[in-house]
Amino acid sequence: xxFVSNPFLFLFLPxxxxxxxxxxxxxxxxxxxxxxxxxxxxxxxxxxAYLILLCGSIAMNFLxxxxxxxxxxxxxxxxxxxIAIIANLGLLAYFKYLFPVLxxxxxxxxxxxxxxxxxxxxxxxFFTFTQIAYLIDLRQDVAKPQGILPYSVFxxxxxxxxxxxxxxxxxxxxxxxxxxxGPIRSDxxxxxxxxxxxxxxxxxxxxxxxxPLPDLLYAHPHEAGVATAWLGAICYNxxxxxxxxxxxxxxxxxxxxxxxxxxxxxxxxxxxxxxIEFWGRWHMTLSRYINAYLFTPIVQGIQGWRAVRGLKNNxxxxxxxxxxxxxxxxxxxxxxxLAGVWHGAGLQFLCFGVxxxxxxxxxxxxxxxxxxxxxxxRKVPPAFMVMLTFLGFIVTEVFFRADRVHDAxxxxxxxxxxxxxxxxxxxxxxxxxxxxxxFLGDAAKTTAAICCCFFIVWALPNTxxxxxxxxxxxxxxxxxxxQLRWRISMVWSFGVAALxxxxxxxxxxxxxxxxxxx
Amino acid sequence: MSPSQTSTVANxxxxxxxxxxxxxxxxxxxxxxxxVLVLTAWFxxxxxxxxMRSGNTYLANLGYGTKLHGRTCDILxxxxxxxxxxxxxxxxxxxxxxxxxxxxxxxxxxxVVHLMPVDDFLAHNARPRFLLFYFSPFNFNxxxxxxxxxxxxxxxGISYLIEHESTGxxxxxxxxxxxxxxxxxxxxxxxxLLHGMGKPYSPDIFKLRDETGGRFVFPNKPxxxxxPSTAYRALPDLAFLSYMRAHYATGGTQVIVDAxxxxxxxxxxxxxxxxxxxxxxxxxxxxLPISEFSNFGRAHPNDTGMPKVTAMVATQINALAHxxxxx
Numbered sequence: 001x002x003f004v005s006n007p008f009l010f011l012f013l014p015x016x017x018x019x020x021x022x023x024x025x026x027x028x029x030x031x032x033x034x035x036x037x038x039x040x041x042x043x044x045x046x047x048x049a050y051l052i053l054l055c056g057s058i059a060m061n062f063l064x065x066x067x068x069x070x071x072x073x074x075x076x077x078x079x080x081x082x083i084a085i086i087a088n089l090g091l092l093a094y095f096k097y098l099f100p101v102l103x104x105x106x107x108x109x110x111x112x113x114x115x116x117x118x119x120x121x122x123x124x125x126f127f128t129f130t131q132i133a134y135l136i137d138l139r140q141d142v143a144k145p146q147g148i149l150p151y152s153v154f155x156x157x158x159x160x161x162x163x164x165x166x167x168x169x170x171x172x173x174x175x176x177x178x179x180x181x182g183p184i185r186s187d188x189x190x191x192x193x194x195x196x197x198x199x200x201x202x203x204x205x206x207x208x209x210x211x212p213l214p215d216l217l218y219a220h221p222h223e224a225g226v227a228t229a230w231l232g233a234i235c236y237n238x239x240x241x242x243x244x245x246x247x248x249x250x251x252x253x254x255x256x257x258x259x260x261x262x263x264x265x266x267x268x269x270x271x272x273x274x275x276i277e278f279w280g281r282w283h284m285t286l287s288r289y290i291n292a293y294l295f296t297p298i299v300q301g302i303q304g305w306r307a308v309r310g311l312k313n314n315x316x317x318x319x320x321x322x323x324x325x326x327x328x329x330x331x332x333x334x335x336x337x338l339a340g341v342w343h344g345a346g347l348q349f350l351c352f353g354v355x356x357x358x359x360x361x362x363x364x365x366x367x368x369x370x371x372x373x374x375x376x377x378r379k380v381p382p383a384f385m386v387m388l389t390f391l392g393f394i395v396t397e398v399f400f401r402a403d404r405v406h407d408a409x410x411x412x413x414x415x416x417x418x419x420x421x422x423x424x425x426x427x428x429x430x431x432x433x434x435x436x437x438x439f440l441g442d443a444a445k446t447t448a449a450i451c452c453c454f455f456i457v458w459a460l461p462n463t464x465x466x467x468x469x470x471x472x473x474x475x476x477x478x479x480x481x482x483q484l485r486w487r488i489s490m491v492w493s494f495g496v497a498a499l500x501x502x503x504x505x506x507x508x509x510x511x512x513x514x515x516x517x518x
Numbered sequence: 519m520s521p522s523q524t525s526t527v528a529n530x531x532x533x534x535x536x537x538x539x540x541x542x543x544x545x546x547x548x549x550x551x552x553x554v555l556v557l558t559a560w561f562x563x564x565x566x567x568x569x570m571r572s573g574n575t576y577l578a579n580l581g582y583g584t585k586l587h588g589r590t591c592d593i594l595x596x597x598x599x600x601x602x603x604x605x606x607x608x609x610x611x612x613x614x615x616x617x618x619x620x621x622x623x624x625x626x627x628x629x630v631v632h633l634m635p636v637d638d639f640l641a642h643n644a645r646p647r648f649l650l651f652y653f654s655p656f657n658f659n660x661x662x663x664x665x666x667x668x669x670x671x672x673x674x675g676i677s678y679l680i681e682h683e684s685t686g687x688x689x690x691x692x693x694x695x696x697x698x699x700x701x702x703x704x705x706x707x708x709x710x711l712l713h714g715m716g717k718p719y720s721p722d723i724f725k726l727r728d729e730t731g732g733r734f735v736f737p738n739k740p741x742x743x744x745x746p747s748t749a750y751r752a753l754p755d756l757a758f759l760s761y762m763r764a765h766y767a768t769g770g771t772q773v774i775v776d777a778x779x780x781x782x783x784x785x786x787x788x789x790x791x792x793x794x795x796x797x798x799x800x801x802x803x804x805x806l807p808i809s810e811f812s813n814f815g816r817a818h819p820n821d822t823g824m825p826k827v828t829a830m831v832a833t834q835i836n837a838l839a840h841x842x843x844x845x
Contacts, residue, residue, distance in 0.1 A: 006701060
């Protein structure tokens with residue numbers, strides 16, 4: 001069930017909220033049971049058969065968690081953690097990678113016959129990663145063991161089940177404890193609804209309106225000219241941005257309706273002045289996860305390997321070429337390679353990951369060579385850095401969006417003028433644009449729409465800034481935030497109601513969230 | 519890579535929390551939005567005002583059969599859009615010598631109200647000698663209660679339901695399909711948003727079907743190639759077929775049930791021949807070259823294909839008329 005679908009908006013959500021409020025009279029367990037039941041229904045609505053997988057995964061990991069509690073021998077805990085991680089990754093590998101890899105091998109004649117892909121269970125990466133994090137934290141005594149009910153809520157809570165944010169046990173578990181969880185409060189309802197509708201507006205009014213042009217470009221990459229390729233590629237960057245930040249806003253808003261606070265997942269990434277900063281602002285909970293459970297262990301492994309060989313690991317070593325290669329470039333490239341693989345089994349995702357690894361490595365080198373306050377820093381204006389980061393991201397997104405590496409390379413060639421296709425209006429497939437995105441059929445209107453998007457992402461405060469949900473020292477200045485800051489007033493109420501109304505009228509039953517495929 | 523550790527929330531300060539009354543007042547207009555939309559749609563979408571401004575010629579011509587009163591039609595044609603576009607009553611009249619009326623509707627209407635347009639017609643007009651039910655081969659399952667929520671599908675049927683059937687029946691039916699109604703609310707009101715302030719259709723659009731005896735004329739451009747999709751496959755519902763034959767074959771009316779011809783390159787053709795054609799009356803099953811279908815919407819016969827389809831129906835009716843027997 002999608003957040004932007006009629007069954008969710010008009011049936012599921014009202015029932016979930018009213019039921020929760022009624023059951024809140026019966027205490028914590030009733031509320032947790034209701035949240036679990038509604039979340040399972042939410043998941044099963046898509047494909048009831050995969051409920052077995054989700055419930056099986058929860059049961060399996062809960063049983064593993066019992067083997068990881070503090071009073072057991074250390075060796076046994078480590079062994080069980082290894083088994084648990086292998087089991088989880090095995091499940092993920094089966095559904096996400098096995099058949100695409102086998103078919104890839106068949107295409108290159110390594111295997112004699114092809115295989116029918118299994119359907120990728122929705123959100124399998126997210127609920128697998130969430131549970132692995134819990135088990136690791138339990139093994140490291142960072143998390144406390146939980147009962148089956150709070151554990152089920154932690155894994156399945158519908159606002160984050162399908163596409164994150166990836167929640168850390170220490171963020172959610174305390175909120176489910178007696179005394180913290182409670183009936184729905186009107187201020188949380190007001191904030192949560194507003195947050196949800198702002199996200200819905202981003203998704204429906206911007207992302208879905210821009211989507212048809214990239215869809216056409218990547219369906220017919222060899223027939224697009226330079227202008228079409230540029231406009232299509234930039235539109236895709238904004239589609240992805242508003243799609244995923246809209247989803248994140250909706251997830252955070254939904255959780256807040258129930259009084260639950262999720263971590264911020266999106267913090268104006270297109271305002272970043274480099275890729276290190278970018279990954280601190282884009283899909284922040286995934287970055288955090290990768291950082292904690294992939295990058296850091298890899299760095300520690302390399303440091304250990306170097307220490308055994310008598311090599312130093314200090315800052316001065318990082319400034320040498322071999323030290324940089326071993327302590328920065330290798331773990332960064334390896335981490336981003338794996339992050340690329342996480343996005344999917346295609347080679348294009350691998351290119352996406354490796355490109356980001358290269359960008360991050362260059363960014364790290366730049367930081368090391370030009371420390372804060374250096375002459376070069378002063379010479380390069382921040383606007384240039386922001387623009388360079390955006391352009392770099394466009395290149396990676398071409399791989400991310402294209403169906404094949406060959407298509408991505410072709411589109412990149414068109415972007416730099418290697419292929420001469422027709423002018424924008426000569427792109428014959430523009431006739432297929434839906435009426436709700438007909439402006440995309442005109443180059444000037446598309447450019448104007450893109451300028452509006454640039455204005456929104458570069459000049460306006462982001463949702464959580466407007467809603468006053470981040471510390472004030474993180475708000476970027478100068479800003480027109482004081483004029484846009486949300487407050488409980490009738491002006492805001494009618495404004496949000498109007499946004500909700502227009503979003504509903506442009507709701508497209510066929511629209512999907514881009515990150516749902518992962 | 520050093521992700522920011524910005525975590526949850528910041529400023530949820532209970533001391534500065536607003537008064538609950540104000541917060542409830544704040545959410546009220548937001549919660550009322552769906553209610554207002556649903557009610558607005560109920561009253562606006564089934565009106566002529568809306569249909570004239572919908573930008574959709576299908577909708578503008580909805581319920582053609584209900585506008586006919588006191589007519590004597592020897593041949594009555596009802597079915598989905600294949601029937602609307604594929605059979606020319608005037609040509610049929612020339613070839614059979616019998617007065618023909620085509621009250622077929624887009625598939626959304628039979629999907630939602632099944633055969634009610636026929637009942638509505640019979641309530642105000644003379645019984646025909648021949649009643650032809652004419653559907654695309656994958657649409658012989660109109661009793662299955664599966665509604666297609668695309669704009670020009672169940673939306674038409676819902677509009678027909680609200681406008682022409684009793685309020686109680688409409689409410690009961692829509693309560694069984696709340697999400698379809700909501701889809702129609704959204705897509706219908708979206709049309710109001712897009713076209714409401716624009717120029718309405720000319721009233722001549724209503725004469726369109728009158729002038730053709732009920733045939734709905736589609737753009738004539740030939741279809742270049744067959745749709746490779748095999749999605750258009752559905753087994754016929756024998757209960758639906760039996761009902762059409764049994765319920766209406768009274769008072770001197772002979773019932774004919776035909777499957778609309780498909781392009782000869784249709785990948786579903788073998789499926790239709792095996793699973794559908796044994797249950798319908800137009801045997802041997804007619805197929806046409808793809809160029810004889812219109813390149814608009816689903817494959818409907820264009821001005822080249824339509825005379826062949828009409829001739830096929832005329833042949834069936836002439837045979838029945840001369841034999842004088844039951845079908």
